[in-house]
Amino acid sequence: MIAVLDEIDRNIVAMMQVDATLAYADLGERVGLSASTINDRLKRLRAKGVIRRVSAEIDPHALGLDLMVIVLVEVTGRAEELAFITAMQAVPAVMECHHVAGEFSYLLKVRVASTAAYEHFLDRHLKTLAGIRRTQSLIALSSAKDSRVLPSQAPAEMG
Known part of the structure; x- marks a missing residue:
């Protein structure tokens, strides 16, 4: 700790x-x-x-990565889950991969150039994996706040 x-x-x-x-x-x-x-x-x-x-910190638009997609993924089976994690860690377009509670198993933040590039990501990196029961894609139209800066004050001071 x-x-x-x-x-x-x-x-x-x-x-x-x-x-x-x-x-x-x-x-x-x-x-x-x-x-x-x-x-x-x-x-x-x-x-x-x-x-x-x-x-x-690089502006994704400067690199032509104009589309951000939040992807919810349901994975079945522990072996499939481990393969999924390994696969997502190897894909540069996957900016974040979080194990979550609720209906889905994982939440991904994906950055790609276009909807065609996102379709390619789905076809090549998700649909080919065993144990993927379903996905849900949320396309970000704009971002009112997109920060990697963590609050640094003591937890008692946060509100």
């Missing part, structure tokens, strides 16, 4: 989520620490798995 973060770590994490290119000196100035102390804290946060990776 990951340790609970103190207020300074939470502030550092919040700023890193918004702009991971901030210089350590800038981060330190904002939280009242030296650049070397920021460096030490970031190393510790990485070592503990709090910061899993630092990457660039």
Whole structure:
């Protein structure tokens, strides 16, 4: 289990989520620490798995990935479920794969160029798998909010 973060770590994490290119000196100035102390804290946060990776957030439309589809998938059988998970992890168009409660087994977030590309995804990556009982596709027309930034305040402060 990951340790609970103190207020300074939470502030550092919040700023890193918004702009991971901030210089350590800038981060330190904002939280009242030296650049070397920021460096030490970031190393510790990485070592503990709090910061899993630092990457660039790319506009999907810039890559021609104009269609986002939420796919609900019902999978039957444990062996089929494990094969499904392995298959989805290997498909770049699958941005997220979540095991969910309810009528369906999994929720996928899929990014592709078009409805034709989505049909190809279904034909090649879902319909070919054993144990897929049914799917339901929800095409996003627009996104009022699409964020990967996690709330960083303490759980008691969230509302």
